[in-house]
Amino acid sequence: MAERHELVNEAGEITRDRPWIFRTYAGHTSARASNALYRKNLAQGQTGLSIAFDLPTQCGYDSDDPIALPEVGKVGVPINSLDDLHVLFAEIPLSQMNTSMTINGTSMWLLALYIALARERGESEAALMGTTQNDIIKEYLARGTYIFPPEHSLRIIAEMYEYCLERVPNWNASNVCSYHLQEAGATPAQELAFALSTAIGILDSIKARGHFDQAQFERAVGRVSFFVNSGIRFVEEMCKMRAFVALWEEITRERYQVREAKYRRFRYGVQVNSLGLTENQPENNAWRILIEALGVTLSRDARCRALQLPAWNEALSLPRPWDQQWSLRLQQILAYETDLLEYPDLFEGSPVVASKVEALMTEARAEIEKIDGMGGVRVAIESGYMKTALVRSMTERLTRISRGELTVVGMNRWQEGLASPLVSAADGGLFQVDQGGAQEALSALQETRAERDPARAKQALEALKAAARGGENMLPASIECALARVTTGEWAGALREVFGEYRPVTGIDGQRLGLEGERVAKLRARVQRYTDERGRRPRMVVGKPGLDGHSNGAEMIAVSARHVGFDVVYSGIRLRPEEIVASAVEEGADVIGASVLSGSHLALAEQLMTLLAAEGASERIQVVFGGIIPQADIPALEAIGVKQVFTPKDYELMDIMERIMSLLDAGGVSPG
Secondary structure (H helix, E strand, O other): OOOOOOOEOOOOOEOOOOOOEEEOEEOOOOHHHHHHHHHHHHHOOOOOEEEEEOHHHHHOOOOOOOOOHHHOOOOOEOOOOHHHHHHHOOOOOHHHOEEEEEOHHHHHHHHHHHHHHHHHHOOOHHHOEEEEEOOHHHHHHHHOOOOOOHHHHHHHHHHHHHHHHHHOOOEEOOEEEOHHHHHOOOOHHHHHHHHHHHHHHHHHHHHHHOOOOHHHHHHHHHOOEEEEEEOOOHHHHHHHHHHHHHHHHHHHHHHOOOOOHHHOOOEEEEEEOOOOOOOOOOOHHHHHHHHHHHOOOOOHHHOOOEEEOOOOOOOOOOOOHHHHHHHHHHHHHHHHHOOHHHOOOOOOOOHHHHHHHHHHHHHHHHHHHHHHHHOOHHHHHHOOHHHHHHHHHHHHHHHHHHHOOOOOEOOOEOOOOOOOHHHOOOOOOOOOOOOHHHHHHHHHHHHHHHHOOHHHHHHHHHHHHHHHHHOOOOHHHHHHHHHOOOOHHHHHHHHHHHHOOOOOOOOOOOOOOOOOOHHHHHHHHHHHHHHHHHOOOOEEEEEOEOOOOOOHHHHHHHHHHHHHOOEEEEOOOOEOHHHHHHHHHHOOOOEEEEEEOOOOHHHHHHHHHHHHHHOOOOOOOEEEEEEOOOHHHHHHHHHHOOOEEEOOOOOOHHHHHHHHHHHHHHHOOOOO
């Protein structure tokens, strides 16, 4: 008789593990539209909410701030005040919902709004369950929605722990998020080391404040959760997760002397990798998403606690509700139709897996020790060490793709294929943003300001600033701000007054592509001819207009342009169009390369071209755009005056540089 390996109860019946929490990362247009989407997704079997906020909300601006207007409702839901949160959670019982908020720089504010919402609805704040994803370190490195300097950002996280531990005990006050590190090019060992170093930095900060005794501190350790990435190399990714579990056990037991095993448990949720999703042959992305999901579900000993999957078309635009439903159904089939949850760990005892896990742990330990030796994660951020390392890794990845050493099906191999029927519908398979949604958010904001007690709002803001200056916990004052109908921009503005804003290093200095050969030599010769004719090198300002902080593309273009001989000006992310144009005019630039991934490309292009015309420079300075831009929008961009548009299908860096050089050669640009 064959040996049985299923999970069997005392009665000899095969049992199943409970499935992970099914999430869909969602939010768009307005609080009302997002609420309807959430209730529909929950009715279809989703078991937790993962809320996407728009960029103004994440970066601490009201919807009517000039820098916010192009971005309102584009990549998430706009939340200006507690009134918006009432609409967002209408008919959704908070005490029964596990809610994850991707919010970062304004995390304390959104948690304050959520607690205030529970109070006004008569629900117990102690019953609230969920997570504020507020790993601010990865914002400095990869995603860009930071506001304050690292010292003050770490203080905000520590104070959230101190408030939540007793009052909101089922809330994960922070979430160490390695997801965006991999999106920014991190190797598995870097993802392990940088994420764990971040957790160490948070826990060291909490411990140094002295608010917890050892028993409370251990409970705080038990509330640390992680949000990780699962890429296409699913065996390596599964081994990475086993390494995460083992290293976290090691750190919590040895470094922090956590005695209870339940507080040493590595608790993590996952979004599988969006970096590898392609605009070319987008139907292939469905299989990529499935394979990536296996890396965090197959191994019982390292299975995720919650999972959200991207949609097949996320390299093209925001997903539609149907696209999100398709991803949800994949999870449900994996959990309920297969026998995956009926077995113990499938990889226990595998020498291949054990060897790979040990290799990853050894490499990650060395990196953690290096960061520790610098003085910890805060110093490693402020010195630019971690950012530079990620830019280098991304540069190496794109070099391998360009050389054909790293295969991406449909992009650098097997490019020829039948047209995808998924993009042949009337909407092109793309989400269509309701243009009236932004006005809805603006009207609600005006109504809140008109109806609130201005004296109470002013008093609440003064109390918040006093707490910030005096070292008191800022969350109680933030909750009062929420109840007083203070707005998102006002809350963040008050703390900007006290803490200032932060501008990290870009990480591009000293980086080089590994691309050489005849093609590169010819391109450098063209650049040299241009230089000889005009008496200076071609000059490019690479700009990130608006609030989108995903900087990978901009960084790679800046590195590539320098690689072939351009002078490059790159000042980082979150620039106002006025700043980009002023820089281009002052530097005598020949071309502006604008990178936009938030869906705001049309509005931002209008602003850039209007400003260039006002400076009399629209003929002299050429403008190119890159990012997640639907093909249907390219004619509109060209009509505005944009000369070239690059989308994710344009992956060959030298091809991009050749096209930009051809634009300059044909443009007859006069010396600046």
